[in-house]
Amino acid sequence: MSAPVSDAAPRPPGRIVWADEEARALLGGCVGELQAPxxxxxxxxxxxxxxTVLRGRLAGRQVYLKRFHSPSPLRRLLRRLGVCxxxxxxxxxxxxxxxxxxTPRALAACAGAEEWLVTEAVAPAEPADxxxxxxLRAGVEGAAAVRRAAAAMGRLVGRMHAAGVVHRDLxxxxxxxRTGGDAExxxxxxxxxxxxxxxxxxRRARAANLAQLLHDRYHATSRSDRLRFLKHxxxxxxxxxxxxxxxxxxxxxxxxxxxxxxxGRDARxxxxxxxxxxxxxxxxxxxxxxxxxxxxxxxxLAAEGxxxxxxxxxxxxxxxxxxxxxxxxxVKDSPSTLLVRRRIELGGRQVDVFVKRTxxxxxxxxxLDCFRPARAVRAFALGHAxxxxxxxxxxPLAALDCRRGPLLxxxxxxxxxxxxxxxxxxxxxxxxxxxxxxxxxxxxGAERRRLVQGVLDQLGRLLAALHDSxxxxxxxxxxxxxxxxxxxxxAPELVLLDLDGLSRRRLLTARRRFQGLMRLNVSLLKCxxxxxxxxxxxxxxxxxxxxxxxxxYKPYWRMLEDWSARKLRQQxxxxxxxxxxxxxxxx
Numbered sequence: 001m002s003a004p005v006s007d008a009a010p011r012p013p014g015r016i017v018w019a020d021e022e023a024r025a026l027l028g029g030c031v032g033e034l035q036a037p038x039x040x041x042x043x044x045x046x047x048x049x050x051x052t053v054l055r056g057r058l059a060g061r062q063v064y065l066k067r068f069h070s071p072s073p074l075r076r077l078l079r080r081l082g083v084c085x086x087x088x089x090x091x092x093x094x095x096x097x098x099x100x101x102x103t104p105r106a107l108a109a110c111a112g113a114e115e116w117l118v119t120e121a122v123a124p125a126e127p128a129d130x131x132x133x134x135x136l137r138a139g140v141e142g143a144a145a146v147r148r149a150a151a152a153m154g155r156l157v158g159r160m161h162a163a164g165v166v167h168r169d170l171x172x173x174x175x176x177x178r179t180g181g182d183a184e185x186x187x188x189x190x191x192x193x194x195x196x197x198x199x200x201x202x203r204r205a206r207a208a209n210l211a212q213l214l215h216d217r218y219h220a221t222s223r224s225d226r227l228r229f230l231k232h233x234x235x236x237x238x239x240x241x242x243x244x245x246x247x248x249x250x251x252x253x254x255x256x257x258x259x260x261x262x263x264g265r266d267a268r269x270x271x272x273x274x275x276x277x278x279x280x281x282x283x284x285x286x287x288x289x290x291x292x293x294x295x296x297x298x299x300x301l302a303a304e305g306x307x308x309x310x311x312x313x314x315x316x317x318x319x320x321x322x323x324x325x326x327x328x329x330x331v332k333d334s335p336s337t338l339l340v341r342r343r344i345e346l347g348g349r350q351v352d353v354f355v356k357r358t359x360x361x362x363x364x365x366x367x368l369d370c371f372r373p374a375r376a377v378r379a380f381a382l383g384h385a386x387x388x389x390x391x392x393x394x395x396p397l398a399a400l401d402c403r404r405g406p407l408l409x410x411x412x413x414x415x416x417x418x419x420x421x422x423x424x425x426x427x428x429x430x431x432x433x434x435x436x437x438x439x440x441x442x443x444x445g446a447e448r449r450r451l452v453q454g455v456l457d458q459l460g461r462l463l464a465a466l467h468d469s470x471x472x473x474x475x476x477x478x479x480x481x482x483x484x485x486x487x488x489x490x491a492p493e494l495v496l497l498d499l500d501g502l503s504r505r506r507l508l509t510a511r512r513r514f515q516g517l518m519r520l521n522v523s524l525l526k527c528x529x530x531x532x533x534x535x536x537x538x539x540x541x542x543x544x545x546x547x548x549x550x551x552x553y554k555p556y557w558r559m560l561e562d563w564s565a566r567k568l569r570q571q572x573x574x575x576x577x578x579x580x581x582x583x584x585x586x587x
Contacts, residue, residue: 027059176188463520
């Protein structure tokens with residue numbers, strides 16, 4: 001999407017407000033350039049429907065120019081009433097600087113037909129989210145920088161709240177970290193002040209603002225980092241209450257905020273936007289496709305690309321031929337599913353995919369399919385819901401269905417192909433030494449055991465994350481899990497397959513949670529490389545929660561063994577009945 005930068009003659013300037021006489025003297029002769037910036041002189045940093053941020057040099061200084069151009073009727077009405085985001089941001093910048101909160105120094109703002117704000121550049125600096133990810137890979141020095149940044153962030157937000165200001169879009173992308181020097185991570189700068197408001201802040205309002213920040217960094221920080229941040233926040237803000245009480249309140253509000261954010265992102269799957277689009281093809285086919293991916297699992301090649309509706313229209317021109325054309329390799333052909341692997345061309349690049357067609361086994365379900373989405377569409381939405389919640393699964397690329405009126409005739413799901421061994425094969429290979437023989441850097445026996453133990457720990461956490469997000473899987477087993485690992489320092493990643501058995505639950509009962517544990521435990525019983533200690537490790541990883549303390553696991557373990565034995569007996573009886581039916585001669 002291109003920025004609205006033009007060489008056309010500038011409009012008459014609106015009301016320009018200078019921060020001080022120094023700013024007027026510095027930029028007074030550059031008003032024309034600010035009104036109509038030349039494309040060759042400015043670099044676009046960020047662009048959205050409502051705002052564009054440009055970087056350039058004026059009067060020998062590097063500055064940022066933020067242009068406001070929201071097309072919404074509400075914003076147009078507010079502009080007519082004299083409400084200007086650029087002026088609000090300039091005034092809040094001055095107010096926060098006066099109260100000891102570092103923000104970029106605003107130089108000038110314009111209100112009128114053209115709204116813009118000029119600020120001094122903060123350099124050298126890096127967005128806090130990108131900086132944090134880089135420090136997590138930097139070892140001991142990076143961990144020390146993260147600790148300094150957690151304390152500095154606590155002081156920054158604390159002083160902001162002490163000044164009676166709350167940032168309604170508080171996340172690390174709106175904070176800059178000054179880089180360079182021995183104290184890297186100790187100086188932060190607050191950005192995007194058009195989303196702030198000032199007033200009397202209650203305890204809940206402060207905690208809700210902190211919950212936004214916790215939602216953004218929960219998966220990338222430890223509990224110690226979060227408590228360190230909160231300790232410095234309480235000291236800087238002067239808020240009353242204990243550290244434990246504030247931590248409990250912020251975590252509770254963060255869970256509410258996270259569920260709200262996830263619901264909003266899940267709804268975008270079926271619309272048109274930056275990441276998803278609806279398509280209509282010939283022959284009654286229609287569906288949803290991916291244009292870009294915000295969440296991706298490690299090593300995903302398809303998630304790195306950006307596609308257009310025209311790319312998809314060319315790739316899906318003949319949906320019926322996706323499973324039968326040359327180059328398609330049949331992976332599974334059963335009464336309920338036809339699964340093939342093939343390569344398709346999208347936007348000039350070749351992408352390895354799995355194409356899945358679901359078959360209806362009971363004719364009476366044709367009536368249900370008239371009133372519900374096709375299985376391919378449901379799996380497409382559930383796959384992206386898992387990725388939003390940081391649960392790895394093959395990236396769903398497209399979901400198509402063909403209907404005649406309300407009657408569902410056919411449906412196709414296209415997902416990225418993942419080349420990785422299944423969980424049982426991975427564990428057997430590495431515990432048996434076969435994986436170590438193939439590795440570029442051979443591992444010792446103790447290292448291989450630690451590798452497999454980490455996979456089993458991650459298995460329990462994966463199931464806990466599913467259940468905590470209110471998902472139930474009726475076919476949770478080791479064969480539906482891949483282990484993706486490149487053999488380097490990064491930890492292995494579990495990838496969940498076969499989302500046909502996945503469903504959302506408004507309330508996930510303890511019985512349903514334990515059924516998922518039982519199914520997983522039974523599948524591990526069939527993996528001879530996983531012993532009793534390995535299955536217990538999986539259970540402990542499932543039960544552990546931050547701050548839970550010592551876990552009395554024995555009642556859970558005894559019940560899990562009883563349920564698993566009952567399930568095994570049921571499977572044996574069912575298998576014997578099938579074998580007996582197959583041996584029975586036809587009349």
